[in-house]
Amino acid sequence: MSSAPQDVAVVGAGLVGLATAWFLQEAGVTVTVYERRHVAAGASWGNAGWLTPGLTVPLPEPAVLRYGLRALLSPASPVYLPLRADPALWRFLRGFVAHSTHRRWRRGLAAYVPVNQRALEAFDVLAAGGVSVPTRAATPFLAGFRTGREARGMLTELTAIRDAGQDVRFRPVLNWRAQALEPALSDRVRAAIVVEGQRYLDPPEYLRSLGMAVRARHGRIVENVDVTAVRPGATSATVVRSTGQQYRHDAVVLATGAELTRLAGALGVRQPVQAGRGYSFSVPADPLPAGPLYFPGQRVACTPLRGRLRIAGMMEFRRPDDPLDPRRIAAIVEAVRPLLTGVDLEDRADEWVGSRPCTADGLPLIGPTAAPRVFVAGGHGMWGIALGPITGQLLAETVLKGEAPPELAPFDPLR
Numbered sequence: 001m002s003s004a005p006q007d008v009a010v011v012g013a014g015l016v017g018l019a020t021a022w023f024l025q026e027a028g029v030t031v032t033v034y035e036r037r038h039v040a041a042g043a044s045w046g047n048a049g050w051l052t053p054g055l056t057v058p059l060p061e062p063a064v065l066r067y068g069l070r071a072l073l074s075p076a077s078p079v080y081l082p083l084r085a086d087p088a089l090w091r092f093l094r095g096f097v098a099h100s101t102h103r104r105w106r107r108g109l110a111a112y113v114p115v116n117q118r119a120l121e122a123f124d125v126l127a128a129g130g131v132s133v134p135t136r137a138a139t140p141f142l143a144g145f146r147t148g149r150e151a152r153g154m155l156t157e158l159t160a161i162r163d164a165g166q167d168v169r170f171r172p173v174l175n176w177r178a179q180a181l182e183p184a185l186s187d188r189v190r191a192a193i194v195v196e197g198q199r200y201l202d203p204p205e206y207l208r209s210l211g212m213a214v215r216a217r218h219g220r221i222v223e224n225v226d227v228t229a230v231r232p233g234a235t236s237a238t239v240v241r242s243t244g245q246q247y248r249h250d251a252v253v254l255a256t257g258a259e260l261t262r263l264a265g266a267l268g269v270r271q272p273v274q275a276g277r278g279y280s281f282s283v284p285a286d287p288l289p290a291g292p293l294y295f296p297g298q299r300v301a302c303t304p305l306r307g308r309l310r311i312a313g314m315m316e317f318r319r320p321d322d323p324l325d326p327r328r329i330a331a332i333v334e335a336v337r338p339l340l341t342g343v344d345l346e347d348r349a350d351e352w353v354g355s356r357p358c359t360a361d362g363l364p365l366i367g368p369t370a371a372p373r374v375f376v377a378g379g380h381g382m383w384g385i386a387l388g389p390i391t392g393q394l395l396a397e398t399v400l401k402g403e404a405p406p407e408l409a410p411f412d413p414l415r
């Protein structure tokens with residue numbers, strides 16, 4: 001690269017885009033963020049807010065595949081696949097199935113370890129630099145199961161994660177001790193696993209505060225700008241919006257979440273990014289759980305946020321802009337009803353659907369494209385909140401040096 005970019009555009013104001021903008025500013029770069037709707041309009045709003053590097057692993061895995069196939073046959077399933085899938089979805093699913101082997105999962109796990117180890121530290125850098133909404137210690141982070149046997153699968157997975165070099169401490173809790181630890185669990189929960197050292201945040205508040213921090217450092221966040229193309233040049237790149245207006249910058253970072261393929265596909269990025277839609281809502285809870293609760297058997301995540309309990313789940317392979325399907329909310333409600341006490345599941349607020357940006361190999365796309373001044377940051381699937389800041393930090397380094405650090409090698413967008 002000739003000279004380091006001084007003026008960089010980021011497309012997409014989710015956590016990944018805003019964190020990238022912030023870390024670029026940290027190095028003295030002038031940033032402009034172009035966002036189709038508004039800050040946190042995508043997946044970064046209604047997610048569970050877990051910062052759980054101890055659980056951040058690739059999605060394609062034999063057990064997930066078996067679970068997904070079984071779940072497809074059940075009407076109350078936490079996984080939904082349209083009967084008439086389009087060619088892009090079939091391509092994604094073929095890749096997902098091919099990657100669902102133990103060997104590939106272990107390889108993916110090893111790729112995650114170096115970034116997972118630094119994930120929480122990157123939040124601390126943001127906090128020290130003025131992002132005022134705090135991250136919270138998950139004390140405890142609890143996974144609940146109906147039987148001790150059900151818990152064994154997660155214990156095996158956590159052991160594999162630890163064996164791969166990830167620092168993760170956990171312990172099983174049996175019978176009544178689960179309720180003693182978390183009174184919001186019903187007596188149907190007969191086993192639990194405590195995972196230590198994890199955190200969580202309030203996604204809408206955190207995104208608002210990160211957006212304010214970017215603006216406070218004279219970054220521009222330009223909302224209601226739909227970017228339809230990026231024209232690469234040798235020492236610059238031009239953002240084209242739907243109105244035809246064009247803006248030239250020294251470099252452009254694409255952080256458009258589940259829409260990543262649309263702009264990055266023309267720049268040599270062949271890995272498709274598929275929307276894995278999830279749903280959430282919040283309910284009153286008394287007692288309010290002291291920390292996040294995970295029900296792996298039901299694939300449901302619960303997080304205490306602003307005095308209510310946010311409940312999130314589902315994996316629906318549909319277009320990002322399709323409307324919210326109330327049947328999915330009902331399926332989540334029925335899945336958690338037997339497992340929680342003191343929640344009013346009928347008094348729901350903030351019903352939401354959003355798209356996880358999923359890749360077929362379960363690894364994100366972070367780094368340069370085939371165009372010298374265009375980069376991508378996205379495709380984190382289930383883990384774009386936990387990994388957003390470290391992604392921004394490493395990508396900012398890549399943009400400035402014109403070369404990706406070794407931690408990003410497995411996430412090469414041109415793989």
Ligand SMILES: Cc1cc2nc3c(=O)[nH]c(=O)nc-3n(C[C@H](O)[C@H](O)[C@H](O)COP(=O)(O)OP(=O)(O)OC[C@H]3O[C@@H](n4cnc5c(N)ncnc54)[C@H](O)[C@@H]3O)c2cc1C
Nearest residue numbers: 012014016036042043044047048050227257278384385386
């Ligand atoms: C139910 C659910 C629960 C989840 N729980 C967790 C969790 O606990 N922990 C965790 O780490 N992750 C979680 N995730 C995943 C996480 O939400 C995502 O991985 C993450 O938010 C992705 O961030 P992003 O910035 O890449 O994308 P997004 O937040 O989707 O942001 C992309 C932005 O780009 C904009 N955009 C798109 N196209 C254009 C365009 N052409 N021009 C301009 N702007 C454009 C969009 O409007 C959007 O604002 C969850 C997801 C779901 C659905």
